[in-house]
Amino acid sequence: MSRHAWAWLRAAAAAAILGVLAWRLGTGAFTAGLRLIDGQAVLAALGIGLVTTALSVGRWWLVARRLGLPLPLGTAMADYYQALFLNAVLPAGVLGDAHRAVRHGRRAGDVGRGVRAVVLERAGGQVVFAVAGAAALAADPSLARAVARDLAHGLGAAAAVLILAAAVASAVAAWAWRGAIAVKLRGAFAVAVADMRTGLLSKDTWPGVLLLSAGALAGYLTLFLVAARTAGATAPVGRLIPLMLLALLGMLLPVGIGGWGPREALAAVAFGTAGLGAELGLTAAVTYGVLTFVAGLPGGLVLAARCLTRPAGRHDAPPGPPAAPPEPLVLAPRPLLAVRAAEHGQAVREQFD
Numbered sequence: 596m597s598r599h600a601w602a603w604l605r606a607a608a609a610a611a612i613l614g615v616l617a618w619r620l621g622t623g624a625f626t627a628g629l630r631l632i633d634g635q636a637v638l639a640a641l642g643i644g645l646v647t648t649a650l651s652v653g654r655w656w657l658v659a660r661r662l663g664l665p666l667p668l669g670t671a672m673a674d675y676y677q678a679l680f681l682n683a684v685l686p687a688g689v690l691g692d693a694h695r696a697v698r699h700g701r702r703a704g705d706v707g708r709g710v711r712a713v714v715l716e717r718a719g720g721q722v723v724f725a726v727a728g729a730a731a732l733a734a735d736p737s738l739a740r741a742v743a744r745d746l747a748h749g750l751g752a753a754a755a756v757l758i759l760a761a762a763v764a765s766a767v768a769a770w771a772w773r774g775a776i777a778v779k780l781r782g783a784f785a786v787a788v789a790d791m792r793t794g795l796l797s798k799d800t801w802p803g804v805l806l807l808s809a810g811a812l813a814g815y816l817t818l819f820l821v822a823a824r825t826a827g828a829t830a831p832v833g834r835l836i837p838l839m840l841l842a843l844l845g846m847l848l849p850v851g852i853g854g855w856g857p858r859e860a861l862a863a864v865a866f867g868t869a870g871l872g873a874e875l876g877l878t879a880a881v882t883y884g885v886l887t888f889v890a891g892l893p894g895g896l897v898l899a900a901r902c903l904t905r906p907a908g909r910h911d912a913p914p915g916p917p918a919a920p921p922e923p924l925v926l927a928p929r930p931l932l933a934v935r936a937a938e939h940g941q942a943v944r945e946q947f948d
Contacts, residue, residue: 616859616877624874628826628881636825636882637889640818644890647814648675654807655716662712662794664703673897674698680894683887688853691894692717711787715795716804721847723808728844731837741868742841742861815843818890822883828866828875838865842880855884 617625652671659666674695681691692713700709732739794800819839820832828835842865845857859880866876 610856613856613859616863620863620874620877624877625881627878628885631825631827631878632882632885633825636821636886639821640886640889641893643814643818643821644679644887644893647811647818647890648672648679650807650811650814651675651716651720654719654804654811655712657800657803657807658716658719658794659699659703659709659712661797661800662708662790664699664705664708664712666699666703670702671699676891676894677897677901678894679891680898683853683891686852707786708790711790712794715791719795719801719804720808720811723805723812724843724847727812728840728847731840731844735837738837738841738865738868742864812843816840818886819843819879819883822886823879825886826875826878826882828871828879830869830871834869838862838869838871838876841865842876842883853884854887858884 649672652668652675655675656666656668656671678691678695681694682688683691685691693710696710696713697706698709699712700706703709732742795804816836816839819842820835823835823839839862842858842862845859845861846854848857850857859877862876862880863873864876866879867873
């Protein structure tokens with residue numbers, strides 16, 4: 596399956612999930628998520644977004660350094676903000692991270708390792724997400740059962756499509772593994788595993804990745820709490836945290852665009868199961884999605900500034916060897932210059948004689 600086809604499939608699945616939610620719960624929950632946002636919520640989103648982005652940049656810097664790639668923190672901050680913005684506005688939802696990876700790899704002179712650094716950095720954060728969400732489900736078995744029941748009914752078609760796509764991808768991968776490109780694939784896999792051991796699982800890396808990812812997750816939960824309060828949720832924080840964790844867990848499912856779709860579905864299910872109302876959960880999730888977009892708006896400023904200051908025809912490519920200095924201009928001694936001038940004058944006179 597091509598990348599474009601997979602992106603369209605994800606977009607269609609996200610649209611289908613949101614359409615089902617609008618049909619079952621009405622469009623009022625969506626419009627309320629936009630109408631209730633005020634200036635305080637916007638300022639909170641920008642401040643919390645700054646903290647979570649800085650923590651994510653630290654995680655990226657740590658992984659890249661272990662892989663031997665230079666990564667200035669100022670440039671990394673700008674690149675990460677730009678990636679957040681592109682992820683939010685482009686359809687695939689990951690093109691910002693792809694651009695960030697290639698840009699860093701070109702600057703460092705190793706595109707493949709730059710891409711693997713971004714993949715490992717994102718994987719470290721997603722593992723913490725998954726563990727926290729699983730812990731929330733394990734702590735409330737009734738919530739886990741309700742989620743499983745609603746997902747089986749509401750997202751069965753999307754799951755079937757994903758299973759079919761995974762089966763096709765697995766068959767293609769198995770064929771390629773045995774075919775002519777098997778050697779290249781195995782070599783690439785071996786390199787990826789080696790980089791994972793060095794850049795993510797080494798004793799000098801994984802504690803820092805874990806702490807930075809946990810801090811970023813705390814920031815996301817804080818922003819979700821702001822969204823829930825903005826949407827009208829008055830339940831205690833301790834009661835809301837498991838529900839918000841479950842909603843954030845939906846962002847890991849590969850059927851949405853920038854988290855939209857599964858996040859709103861799981862929030863509606865979780866809030867409804869907890870007795871807070873599915874409509875409130877949907878409104879809180881929509882508000883969170885909008886505030887997340889607001890938190891990434893500085894990336895749009897970074898992108899605009901780079902487009903305005905980039906010279907025409909310039910591309911992000913690794914620097915080549917320095918140009919050789921020009922040969923110094925060596926002047927002949929003055930007597931020799933006089934002799935040559937006299938000879939030249941004599942030749943001219945003879946030509947006209």
